[in-house]
Amino acid sequence: MGDYGHPLAFGAFLTPGNAEPGRVVGLAVLAEQVGFDLVTFQDHPYQPAFLDTWTLMSFVAARTGAVRLAANVTNLPLRPPAVLARSVASLDLLSGGRVELGLGAGAFWEAIEAMGGRRLSPGQGVRALAEAIDVIRQVWDVEARGGVRVDGEFHRVLGAKRGPAPAHDVGIWLGAYKPRMLALTGSRADGWLPSLGYLQPGDLGRGNTIIDDSAREAGRDPADVRRLLNVTGRFAPVGRGPLDGPAEQWAEELANLALSDGISTFILGSDDPEDLRRFAAEVAPAVRELVAGERAAGAAPAAAPATPGPAPAEAPAAARPPAGAGSFAVVPTPDDGVRRSAIRVWDETTRPTGPAPDPARTYTPHDQAGAQHLIDVHDGLRAELTRLYDLVEQVGAGLVDAGTARSHINTMTIRQNKWTLGTYCESYCRVVTTHHTLEDRGIFPHLRRGDARLAPVLDRLEQEHHAIHDVLERVDRALVAFVSVADGMAELRAAVDLLSDTLLSHLAYEERELVEPIARLGLN
Template sequence: MPDYGHPLVLGTFITPTALDPGRVVQLAELTEAVNLDIASFQDHPHRADFLDTYTLLTWVAAKTSRLRVSANVMNLPLRPPAMLARAAASLDVLSQGRFELGLGAGGFPKAVHAMGGAGHSPGQSVKALEEAISIIREVWDADEAGPLRFDGEHYSVPAMKRGPRPAHDINIWLGAYKPRMLRLTGRKADGWLSTLQYLKMPGMADAHKIIDDAALEEGRLPGEIRRLLNLLDVGFSTTGRGHLQGPPRQWVDELLPLVLEHGFSAFLIGRDDPYVIQTFGEEVGPALRAAVARERRSTGRKAAVRPNVTLNKRRTTIDFDVLPGELTSKVLRPGDRGYEDVRHSYSRAGAPALVIQCGNADDVVAAVTYARHQNVDISVRSGGHGISGRSTNDGGIVIDLSKMNSIRVLDANTGRIRIEPGARWGHVARALAPHGLAMSSGDYGDVGVGGLATTGGIGYLARKYGLTIDHITAAEIVVADGHKLRVDTTHHPSLFWALRGAGGNFGVVTAFELDAYPLQDVAQVTITVDATDTADVLTEWGRMVEEAPRDLSSFMSLLPRRRGAPVTARITLVYAGDDVEAAQAALMPFLEVGPVLQQEAQLAPYHAIVAPSDNRHVGQGLADSRSGMLEHMTREAAENIEVAIKSGDIMIMQFRSMGGAVHDVPRDRMAWAHRTQHFSVLAATAPTKVPRLDEHWGRLYPLLNGMYLSFETGTDPARLLDAFPEPVLTRLRRLKAEWDPHEVFNQNFNIPPTP
């Protein structure tokens, strides 16, 4: 049989005797001390002289810090699968991912029956074990909606709440010898756990073949099943001649063929002898690992392992067989541990068939080259909020850049910085602060660099310093044909022009260079006012913002009546500088915008007001939103907004100030052409209220001029002209035909190429 390529796992198989429990725990602690990987214990509940295995596993996990623990193997008939799953997940969470589930159909049937366990024939035991595996994995799938219901021949679960979710993908290793159990191992398990001395009928090679054939019939690769071997009655001596009885070098020579020729990758020694455990860990283990590594390097053998839980959730839309080798360790599919953390954006839920987590620009090249031939949606995610919903999808591929997150100050004197797209703006602000530098981004530290820096960047410093994209001096990008380019005003200048405002349509940016500017402390004031007279508050705020010095930028969040409270406006004001008197003069007039309910003021480092919180991305944000821009906050616009916010159909409306430095940039310098508007407008609501949102938006729409792509969840192609007014759109369509004629990047409010 072949070497299946799994990393070696070496450990112990310890007798859980109750006669000397301290020694049992000491042997487990020694297992960790000599750098072995796992301690396992028999599970024979009928033995009055044995400790309860689950209690022992918990105690050992608490007494160690790195060691994995497992039963060898758990007696299923005495441990109902739903509770076994919950106990296993709990121990895995408490031990931070150090539990594995060795599981058996249940030996010693008379003893089991004497303790009240179910009496099963051999055939019934295998069927019961198969049902139990299904229940256990369903319990662990805590992200699945709805209760777990199962109605089998041997086990029934009427309506169980799932969870807890384990800390890692717990492996299910089956103790199996007979053909029916071996076939179940191939179909459902993550590993086969056997004992060398018991491998008689079928023999080793025959057992492997039964497992492999069953795996292939199930659509699995045989390499997905790890092969583990207990080694009993072993010892070390300088004169011994028996199998695994001689010196450590002999052990290596005898174990190596079991790895390379028979596919075993885990060895657990069953000898409660500290000298044997220490010698196995300190002498045999390192030599065996080195020998296996040498052989695998010479043959180019690599593991192609995927947890069994993945199988039932894979999409058929993706050809996984042609995935480039350099990406195999960087992909997550439905069912993989970690998939739930990358399938969504912060704001929008998704169910992609494949997420590719790129670590560098070469990974992006490989990902784009692979993805463009799959005929599915391709979304690019930098790792931020994803309000528009375009950074995830259903059934397609997500190219995830969150691991590409380096931040470098190239020249502190000139402010030149280099940022990768997976960084978040709060981390950028924190990295720039020691150099006395800053870069306006948004209003929240968890916003991702890539999405914002290809779209706009209306931040707390916009009126003083302009948009984020106004400071981009160069970028590195992977275009649709897989080439890496550096673009700036002299290298591919037209593509550089398009990137600043419509970059998501032209490729995957792998790095940005920007000119940051000197800034340390800012004055921030947050005022909550009673906005019952909504139109009055809006028009007064808008007038004050336009008349304020450009050092001051302001955001307003308008919230509807809730639980008897009035309509409220939460106004954030940021003065870019630490001149306290000038800041007070600019900020104090805003206390007259409306009846003040609450106010806060602080002088703080800029990075402190956009600090990252590293929120989990579980798709829990705003459901649908509309975006637009206003030249001025007119009375007519304010009255339409008042009707909308008081209708109860809108969850939130937000207004961001522009003007000032934003207006200093010529409108033809980049694809962002909105250089006369003073305010960006966002309205959001729940999916069930989208029709009414559109009704209110329809009344406001004739008064708007422009759109901010990152805040718009609608996909009406007619709105492209809002984002890219002519002649910008015509130029972008020509560039799309040049750089992405087949519309590989069509998920970021697609710009159709000129025919």
């Protein structure tokens, strides 16, 4: 139990409503644009107000290029497993390996029966699901000899030809809540996918225990089972409850779920474009930063106990590590000196420098990973700044409307275009502020305690954080002008230029001064 160490991923959970068929497609495209790893859709074949989920996923796969897709979760009683296996494999091949398989044992049995499905008891549903997993895995296993053979209580596939194989190892994720389903997840599945709203306090821990025990009994490593979670909530200026408050609160709560309950994929259930933007731009990066910091702090290996006996002979010269092995290899991003604005927020020549690194010191891969993480986070901010510029220029030049640029909504007025751009700019400003808050409250105090010589540098960096906040306020004022006057584009461009100058200069300075101390002292 606890953190299983899986890479973090973030997804969207969308309603496949058919009243406006293009809307859910637009939301899926938006999810990819703002950086989600995964887009999932409800699967209720008996619901006449919904699009068919697998048809929708095929259409979305053709409109996207990177985001992964899954049903959340597939209604197995109405989708024969042999046919489902070929549908999944086919779409995975067509999409370049972007499909995963969420599976459920079934619910809403009256509706399932009305569609021609068979009503099952809870126990029967688990047994039917276990048989279906056998069928699906055999269909995909094209290297095995002979046909697919599962002579089960609920599914009988006797000699069907195997294939096609998916383009990648498709994960099978089970929507499980009860002990028998959880045990099946541990013994046979690749992921556990419950919804937080259906869980009681302690259910995640109890579920992990059952999954882990079942995995071990099956000869598997519990870490082979990824832990995913559907979450819902509300963004608000002030916290009022779990996942009901500002993005910083969301990030802290989700990071705690990752570190305490092993959740590594968080899937936001919302059809609100602004919720999707905020989750991707503000919550996801902050969760990654918090979890990476905790993992880095706890990953330092303990010294191995001394082994009794004679000391080993010195290695011959050819076998020794080369000179410089273990030296510091993390390269800060240089400041290219390009400035777009005539305004100078600070005098760069007065920036203090920290202590020179000890040339004799060596650094483990773990040490350097923490330092590289700072650069990786900064690279994300730089990439977002590039996207912000691109959006400003495209809208300003009239090359695209905001529907195409942000959410593929086809009919929007010029004023709506401006508000859509403004929303994105504001989201970017918020994620920069969140990043700086995490530094000021966590990393910087730790570095001060670890090396007093860093104090002048840290003082200057904190001063620059406040200055950048003022620049972000200037962007906010420019956005007000942009949406309220005939031509606010010039002021907005000038404000974003100043943001670019100050932010890129600051990030380069921060990396230059802090990557080595972070490697030497850790993140917290």
